[in-house]
Amino acid sequence: MKYVVIFLIAFTSCSPGREVILPFKNLGYSGDRIFPAKTNFSDFTFRIWISNSTSIDRIISISKDSLEDFHGCLTEVGKLSIGKKSKQYYRQIEIKPKSGFVEFKNKIDKLNLLYLSSQEKLLELVLHQPFSTYVVEIKDKKQFNTFKFDTYYPNTTQSVGKYDNIEKLIFDEFDVKRYFKFQK
Numbered sequence: 560m561k562y563v564v565i566f567l568i569a570f571t572s573c574s575p576g577r578e579v580i581l582p583f584k585n586l587g588y589s590g591d592r593i594f595p596a597k598t599n600f601s602d603f604t605f606r607i608w609i610s611n612s613t614s615i616d617r618i619i620s621i622s623k624d625s626l627e628d629f630h631g632c633l634t635e636v637g638k639l640s641i642g643k644k645s646k647q648y649y650r651q652i653e654i655k656p657k658s659g660f661v662e663f664k665n666k667i668d669k670l671n672l673l674y675l676s677s678q679e680k681l682l683e684l685v686l687h688q689p690f691s692t693y694v695v696e697i698k699d700k701k702q703f704n705t706f707k708f709d710t711y712y713p714n715t716t717q718s719v720g721k722y723d724n725i726e727k728l729i730f731d732e733f734d735v736k737r738y739f740k741f742q743k
Contacts, residue, residue: 572678584616588740596696596697596698597705602623602625602700604621604623604697605621605622605695606618607619607694607695608695609691609692609693610691612689614637614638614645615635615639616635618634618635620632624665629655631655631656631660632651632652632653634649634650635650657731657734661731667728672697672725673697675695675706675721676706677706677708678706691711692708693707693709693710693725694706694707697727708725710726
């Protein structure tokens, strides 16, 4: 009997993952699912896709809808290296801007993201120079915009361009560096 119990525990603990049905949440109105922000029904969605020259990409989503107030999440997806092997990595956690959701939205509004276009002048990348790529999606009621820009990473200059201000805001509000899995 003892061996049967051990076998059952071992057998059930090694079962493969499975997709489960989630309890009710109005996902069509939520901006925290990884669908294009343009397709959800939230009142406000800000999403920034971040690739900082690492194997893990990060997606910060902030949304406000009629069912909930503001909601924020950080999604990390990519590969983690473990010695000579690598494994798929995925994590989603709730986050809040340091200044609070309302103040963060005010800062976003001041940057006029609904009217920015993708970066015109491409970076002149030096061989082996790390850089970051950002894709921004913003939706406010019926208005929608998406654009892309690159910056050097880590940025060692004190530039104050419109794209640098977006990067600085994201790093200041969400302390993105603390989520990095690598050591400097």
